[in-house]
Amino acid sequence: MIGRAALLAVVLALAAPAAALDLHALWDGQCIGCHGHAGDFARTSLEIRNNQLMGKKSARSVAEYLVVHNGGYSPAQISALRTMLTAQVQTAPEFQIHCGGCHDNAAQVLRDWVMVRDGRLIGRQSGQDLAEFLNHHGGADADSRRIIIQSLTRLAAELNYR
Numbered sequence: 663m664i665g666r667a668a669l670l671a672v673v674l675a676l677a678a679p680a681a682a683l684d685l686h687a688l689w690d691g692q693c694i695g696c697h698g699h700a701g702d703f704a705r706t707s708l709e710i711r712n713n714q715l716m717g718k719k720s721a722r723s724v725a726e727y728l729v730v731h732n733g734g735y736s737p738a739q740i741s742a743l744r745t746m747l748t749a750q751v752q753t754a755p756e757f758q759i760h761c762g763g764c765h766d767n768a769a770q771v772l773r774d775w776v777m778v779r780d781g782r783l784i785g786r787q788s789g790q791d792l793a794e795f796l797n798h799h800g801g802a803d804a805d806s807r808r809i810i811i812q813s814l815t816r817l818a819a820e821l822n823y824r
């Protein structure tokens with residue numbers, strides 16, 4: 663069976679040719695200074711309307727906006743950013759609620775604490791599958807844990823984790 667992260671990587675690669683970019687490095691290098699964390703920005707400032715990712719204030723599609731914003735970003739960057747921000751708009755802020763009190767953000771948890779083996783997320787210290795680990799860590803209920811693991815898996819693919 664193809665692993666979830668591998669599958670997501672394939673889906674992302676099809677949706678966005680630039681999925682190989684480290685999106686979070688791009689965000690942290692070029693956007694975070696003005697907009698803060700991507701997930702917070704997406705949920706606060708963006709929305710999906712008629713299947714389009716739109717800026718709430720500008721009332722323009724993000725893809726169009728980024729062509730001119732700050733002198734313009736490349737088509738590869740725009741397509742990758744749009745994919746990431748679209749996923750974030752659609753994800754409940756479960757990580758912030760249940761994990762954010764102790765862990766800075768999801769990308770940091772992955773970088774510091776998690777490795778990917780055969781498409782599964784594994785805690786570096788415990789060697790446990792993340793789903794198992796979260797049964798006794800963080801105090802999130804089953805539904806929230808599922809959402810958190812889904813977003814961490816998506817993020818791992820975006821970050822190009824191995």
Ligand code: HEC
Nearest residue numbers: 692693696707717718719720721722724727731732735743
């Ligand atoms: C130098 C500061 C700065 C940087 C860097 C920056 N932005 Fe912006 N961005 C702004 C400002 C200011 C606005 C207008 C916000 C407003 O009207 O409140 C804006 C608006 C936006 C909007 C439209 C939001 C809406 O409500 O319509 C999007 C989308 C956006 N930025 C994405 C990005 C992305 C993605 C990056 C990085 C690739 C980025 N920005 C980098 C300052 C910046």
Ligand code: HEC
Nearest residue numbers: 760761763764771775776785786787788789790799800802
């Ligand atoms: C009360 C604070 C707290 C909360 C809430 C919390 N963590 Fe942690 N987490 C820690 C600390 C501290 C560690 C360091 C490991 C240790 O001390 O055993 C850790 C370790 C981890 C690890 C490493 C596991 C390993 O095997 O190496 C992962 C993954 C993790 N946390 C994810 C999460 C997620 C996802 C959530 C939300 C569901 C969460 N944590 C909620 C404090 C917290």
